[in-house]
Amino acid sequence: MFTQAELFGFIGILQITTEFLVMKCGCTNSRYGDTSGKLKIYFDGRIEINCTCDENCSKVNVSPIEFARHALRTNSDKYWKSQIWVFGRDGSKVQLVKTCLLKFFKDTYQRPIRQAAHRDEFVRCSLCRKERRFTNRTRDDSRNYHRALASDNWKCSDMPNQELSCDDAEERESRKAVRGCPKNPKCTGCTKCVCNGCDMCRFDDCDCQECTSFILNM
Ligand SMILES: [Zn+2]
Ligand SMILES: [Zn+2]
Ligand SMILES: [Zn+2]
Ligand SMILES: [Zn+2]
Ligand SMILES: [Zn+2]
Structure with a gap:
């Protein structure tokens, strides 16, 4: 699990149990703005997000990739780790990839099949x-x-x-x-x-x- 010192680097932590940690997160589209969510990190390596863009949003316990797409980002299957952020100690948005939070994460996701080719x-x-x-x-x-x-x-x-x-x-x-x-x-x-x-x-x-x-x- 995470040490006190590791977790001291963040604000917005909502819940900690022996199995998981829940904290505020978000994803920004430069044109349409921020989509907020609750990031749930299981210590067995899973990550799920509940979108909080509005209280009726259907994106509950979705994958980080699905959350980033819902936040109107493209190429999320590759880049969700830098598209999704959490709040650092000073309230700044810190990309997940730059935190210790992914240390349990196991990448079992299969990339979708793309369009075969884009011609010249x-x-x-x-x-x-x-x-x-x-x-x-x-x-x-x-x-x-x-x-x-x-x-x-x-x-x-x-x-x-x-x-x-x-x-x-x-x-x-x-x-x-x-x-x-x-x-x-x-x-x-x-x-x-x-x-x-x-x-x-x-x-x-x-x-x-x-x-x-x-x-x-x-
Ligand atoms: Zn939503
Ligand atoms: Zn264009
Ligand atoms: Zn295309
Ligand atoms: Zn052709
Ligand atoms: Zn010319």
Whole structure:
């Protein structure tokens, strides 16, 4: 169990028994604000949260991942430990991952199956009008593409992680047709390569219409 000294680092502890500890916690969406909850840490390694966003909330004894999603965060299966916080001694919000509170936690959670692939996409330069390829293999790639697409004046030199200028040649049409579909290299868009929105390509801190409706429909 936790020592006195360890627990002295927090406020908001509501209950301590021989089996578990209950304390206040929360999760913040930069756009929609804080969702509060009660974090229950069992000394056998389980963690459950009761959401207290309102007294009738149905999220009772849910997993931390489910709580973080309910608080309108994306990618919670990976990042809930830094998305959920508790109150430090001085009242500040401290990410769970930075506390001693997870020392009993056993990660038995299986990651959900993601959208199989996000195909490569093109964004047109506002200066030279050439189309430039964005590969969407990782969440960072997706974010770069999403930002470029949203920008009215994206230009070749803005391409992240790559030296690119308007003088560089554009890809030929035959090459452009290859977009990285896992089923067929020349696919023009199918359910295996075109995503309508998932944790990887929507962002909880983005104000655009697509991200906003994805978060609210989650
Ligand atoms: Zn709730
Ligand atoms: Zn250009
Ligand atoms: Zn396809
Ligand atoms: Zn997606
Ligand atoms: Zn967005």
